[in-house]
Amino acid sequence: MPDTRYTFLDTPIGALLLAGTDERLRYIGFPTGKGAVTPRADWHRDDAAFAEGRRQLSTYFAGRLTRFDLDLDPRGTPFQLAVWEELTRIPPGETISYGELAKRIGRPSASRAVGAANGANPLPIVVPCHRVIGAAGSLTGFAGGLDTKRWLLALERGTASTVPAQLSLL
DSSP, X not given: OOOOEEEEEEETTEEEEEEEETTEEEEEEBSSSTTBXXXXXXXXXOTTTTHHHXXXXXXXXXXXXXXXXXXXXXXXXXXXXXXXXXXXXXXXXXXXXXXXXXXXXTOXXXXXXXXXXXXXXXXXXXXXXXXXXXXXXXXXXXXTOXXXXXXXXXXXXXXXXXXXXXXXXX
C-alpha cells in the first residue's frame, strides 16, 4: 500500500490538511472542530504533494472555480459513495435538503442515512456536503462549523466577505 502523504493549505477558513496517496486526495481536514483531521504517525509530510489540489482549492477560495477536477480516493460504503457522488452534482451556491438528496439517489426514505453519509464525507468542499441543508431550509451540522458553511455558500453565491465570520470574531 502506498504511503499516505499530507500537506497544509492556508485558506480564508484556516489551514486545511490535504492527505492521500500519490496525487489522489483521500482526506481534507479542517483545522479545528468536529471535522478536524490531524496527521497520523505513519503519514509523511510532503509540502510538494497535491499541487493540483492546492491550486484548485486556492482558485475556489478566490471565487474563480465552480467545479473541481481532481483525482480522489474516498473510502466508504457503496451507499456513502453514492451519496458523495450525488453531492458533486449540486451546483455551486445552491442547496438541497437531505430528503431531496435521498430521492436523487433513489432512496427517498433514507434521509437520515444520507445525513450520516454526508457527515462522514472525507473530502469536504471538493465533495460539497456544505450544500445540504435541513428540510425547513435551516443550516445544519457541518464538520467545519456552521459559520464556515455559511461563508462557503456565500463565497459560491458571490456574496462572501473577505474575512469569514468566525475570523471576524477574533
